[in-house]
Amino acid sequence: MAAGPSEGEGTYADLGPNETITRRTERWRGVSALALVAGAAGVLASQAALVVAGAVGVAFAALANAARPPELSLALGRSVSDADPDPGDSVTVTVDVTNTGESSLPDLRVIDGVPPALGVESGSPRLGTALRPGESATFSYEVAVARGSHAFEPALAVARDVSGTAERARRVTADATPLTCVPTLEAAGELPLRAQTTGQPGRVLTEIGGSGVAFHTTREYRPGDPLSRLDWNGLAKTGELTTVDFREERAASVVLLIDAREQAYRAPGSDAESAVERSVRAAGSLYGALTDEENRVGIAALSPEPCWLAPGVGTAHRAQAQELLATHPALASTPPEGTYYPSIRGRRLRRRLPDDAQLVVCSPLCDDGVVRLLQRFDAAGHRVTVVSPDPTDGATPGRRLAGVERRLRLSTLRSAGIPALDWRDEPLATALARAGRSA
Known part of the structure; x- marks a missing residue:
């Protein structure tokens, strides 16, 4: 497939939906000057060929400067192979473009508005083609789906005249529902709980x-x-x-607490999952396992953005948990912009916790502050269990030091009687099975 406009999509970054901009590409810039130079040289040298070439160049430059881009009237349709995929699935996106205007489009380029959180795995979200009135063209590509609700942005369409001197750009919208990916909440193993229960x-x-x-x-x-x-x-x-x-x-009353502070958005590599993504995935699996065992389960987050789902059971509560884990802004795939105030957020969480609730905390333990917070919760009567995704590796001395500091925090929690599972680069079920054997 053809690439997009030579200037790139960034040229039209401020172009709003259904807005149109017309501009000169300056593709033939300097042709007039070169033609005049050639003509003058031909006259001085008495070379008829140079004079003719100069005259042709001037005429072509005049025609190019007088050119106008074609009217841009398009209908855009977009469909996906699966509107409700699981995290990690590949989804095929098919885009249909129809010229609904009365002008031919000799040079049409379309760039689809791929959601920022989705990566293109194969194919291209770009199309280069020519369309007569009423004609259509189709292109498709595959994206790797991440959790969340992903709305497609308007596509960018750019039409040029035959000479490529002038172009008209427009953002074209399509009626399409967001691509929504929610966790399945499938149990990945059993986590031994603390002996703090309800009367049920x-x-x-x-x-x-x-x-x-x-x-x-x-x-x-x-x-x-x-x-x-x-x-x-x-x-x-x-x-x-x-x-x-x-x-x-x-039965136990359990609150799954996800560490989604800025410090927790760490990963062992640029292409690896962040610790927050792994924590959200673990929370979904633990929710399924704990509710299967007839426990009441809630969800909360350590984040500048308030996040709370009270412990509960049932189909409606399960749907709420899926929606929260998929779309809540506190659990976004990028670090929060706001400031996290540990004392304020900690007090608010303690007020919300039922008296008989225990905490299962998903945190990479990247700083000492979270360790102190968990010790305070445990001392206040809310028994704590930690599942800690490891975001470190030994690639550099700094990362090796971060790994040592994290292992010391795990040891500190265990010395305080708080079970802390070190979740390495392995399936969660493997880590939980190891925890079950050592419990």
Whole structure:
């Protein structure tokens, strides 16, 4: 496919939707001067060929200067192969361009408005063609989809006259819904939770004696105790009737806390996922796993932008969680522009947390401030578990030092009794399985 205008799309960066600009390209700039020089040289040298060449050049330059670009009237249609893809999928974008005007377009160039967060994998979002009135042309390309709602921008169309001296540019819009990519919330493994629960039945083992499956203690028999919990072996040995208590299983109230401060937008390389992207992906997987275990789950973020979804269950709550993880501005793919005030945001989060809620924090632990914050939450009675995506590598001495500092922060949390999972360059399920074996 042909490239876009030689001056590049940046020439029309300020051109608004459905606005039109006409300009001279200066493609034949200097032709008149050269023609006059050639003609004068021909006269002085008595060379008829040079005189004729000069006259032709002057005539051509005059025609070029008098040229006007064709009227630009286009209809643009855009379709995608999948309007609701999963993160990482490839989607084919097909663009149809129709000349709805009465003028032929001998040199038409179109650049589609690809959303900034989507990368073109194959094909080209540019078209170079010629269209007679009523004719259409089609081009397509593939994009790699990232989470979020991605609206296509108006396409840039540039039409030139036959000589290429003048051009008319216009932003052309198309009726199209945004390309929306939401996390699937599929469980990627089980994360061991802390023994802080609600009064509702669930699957988190507690230190409360009662009915269950894991042995807790034996106690003196009380009238009304179920026969299934009587210790018949003890009765045979001692002649005393006792009752077996098991560790009760109850539901937990969990808030998934995503570190989305500017410090967390780090990656081991320029083409690698940032720690925030990995944290959002982990939060989606953990939401699915924890709700599958009958726990109430909410979502929050450490960010200048307030972000909060109270713990809950059910289909409607799940849809809210998907929408938040996909589109909330606090979890954008680029670092926030606002300032994060840790004391203010920390107090607001503590006021919102239910008394019986524990925290599962997804953070790369890139600074000491987040470690102190998590220690305060844990000391205040909100048990903390950390899943830490590793954004470091050993490519440079500075990065190796950052890796050492991060490992020290992991050690500090563990020494304080806070479980901290080091999520390296591996699937989350692998890291969770390792955590389960060591729990």
